[in-house]
Amino acid sequence: MTSNFYSPVVGRLTPYVPGEQPKISNLVKLNTNENPYPPSPRVIAAITQAAQQGLQLYPDPESTALRQAIAAQHGLAEQHVFLGNGSDEVLAHAFFAFFQQGCPLLLPDISYSFYKVYCGLYGIEAQLVPLADDLRLQVADYARADGQRVAGVVIANPNAPTGIGLPLADIEQLLQLHPHRVVLVDEAYVDFGGQSALTLIARYPNLLVVHTLSKSRSLAGLRIGYACGQAHLIDALERVKNSFNSYPLDRLAIAGGVAAFEDQAYFAQTCQAVMNSREGLILALEDLGFAVLPSQANFVFARHPAHDAAGLATDLRARGVLVRHFKQARIDQYLRISVGTPAQCDQLIQALADVLQLRG
Numbered sequence: 001m002t003s004n005f006y007s008p009v010v011g012r013l014t015p016y017v018p019g020e021q022p023k024i025s026n027l028v029k030l031n032t033n034e035n036p037y038p039p040s041p042r043v044i045a046a047i048t049q050a051a052q053q054g055l056q057l058y059p060d061p062e063s064t065a066l067r068q069a070i071a072a073q074h075g076l077a078e079q080h081v082f083l084g085n086g087s088d089e090v091l092a093h094a095f096f097a098f099f100q101q102g103c104p105l106l107l108p109d110i111s112y113s114f115y116k117v118y119c120g121l122y123g124i125e126a127q128l129v130p131l132a133d134d135l136r137l138q139v140a141d142y143a144r145a146d147g148q149r150v151a152g153v154v155i156a157n158p159n160a161p162t163g164i165g166l167p168l169a170d171i172e173q174l175l176q177l178h179p180h181r182v183v184l185v186d187e188a189y190v191d192f193g194g195q196s197a198l199t200l201i202a203r204y205p206n207l208l209v210v211h212t213l214s215k216s217r218s219l220a221g222l223r224i225g226y227a228c229g230q231a232h233l234i235d236a237l238e239r240v241k242n243s244f245n246s247y248p249l250d251r252l253a254i255a256g257g258v259a260a261f262e263d264q265a266y267f268a269q270t271c272q273a274v275m276n277s278r279e280g281l282i283l284a285l286e287d288l289g290f291a292v293l294p295s296q297a298n299f300v301f302a303r304h305p306a307h308d309a310a311g312l313a314t315d316l317r318a319r320g321v322l323v324r325h326f327k328q329a330r331i332d333q334y335l336r337i338s339v340g341t342p343a344q345c346d347q348l349i350q351a352l353a354d355v356l357q358l359r360g
């Protein structure tokens with residue numbers, strides 16, 4: 001749909017389509033990589049308390065308490081942390097701040113599909129770099145001849161929707177290939193067994209690392225994401241944010257976020273539970289004949305050599321199990337399955353076994 005009232009760019013946008021958030025309950029929801037466990041009880045207590053005092057007042061525009069908690073967690077200083085309303089907002093501001101350079105931004109052909117959406121929003125040309133046949137990223141493919149300008153590099157590590165993680169040495173190589181451009185590493189899933197590039201920040205002025213509390217800290221509903229990098233990069237993000245929305249995090253989010261970082265034991269325990277379930281899920285899928293990519297995330301990417309993935313997703317939905325299927329070249333025979341609780345994983349496997357048996 002378009003109309004004469006629109007700014008011209010609006011009709012040309014291709015918006016992101018999030019996974020289904022069903023209105024009916026009782027579904028086994030393994031389609032949007034949420035954590036199967038609720039947040040720490042200390043988060044609930046902190047939010048409850050915050051709700052009882054001060055909601056008539058604007059929140060701290062700098063979210064100082066939460067930036068301090070995050071900085072302390074990662075051994076950084078407060079001025080190395082930028083917060084946003086979910087990491088999607090952080091990513092959007094980063095694309096605006098760093099990648100509108102009049103030359104193409106490098107990103108993998110198979111990756112988080114929101115990256116291309118931001119390119120469309122801000123008029124950034126996306127140069128898609130194909131993953132290898134085994135869906136691994138090869139850093140050498142990101143080298144460009146002298147004189148071939150690029151706006152920067154964006155990758156997810158571990159990658160989505162493959163789940164495959166890159167070692168730190170590869171990230172360093174990427175940073176060295178493009179020392180005059182920002183290399184953005186989206187670590188939405190790093191807490192499930194990946195290697196974080198946060199340790200490289202002191203040595204690389206072009207590195208921006210983006211994290212979210214939506215996955216490993218069970219707070220998708222609260223909307224908190226952050227970026228870490230050297231102060232000059234964080235300053236640029238602050239300039240953009242303060243030209244857009246002074247208060248991206250509300251009082252409940254700030255209080256809940258701080259409490260989440262105070263309960264490291266709960267965080268470690270739930271991440272470990274998800275990783276344990278993941279290994280069981282991979283074995284069970286392989287028993288059913290699936291080929292499963294190695295995953296360092298809270299989801300697995302799997303295909304069955306004899307059954308169409310879209311059909312399997314439809315059949316699973318009819319049995320109350322939601323998984324994600326992407327109608328995209330190269331990956332349209334894969335299912336992305338979020339790692340649930342052991343009970344949810346069992347329900348998925350049981351439903352899949354039924355579906356495969358009926359199909360013969």
Ligand SMILES: *Cc1c(COP(=O)(O)O)cnc(C)c1O
Binds near residue numbers: 087160212213223
């Ligand atoms: C889930 C996800 C995000 C978005 O996280 P929010 O903080 O909930 O906005 C960003 N990047 C990747 C790769 C993701 O999978």
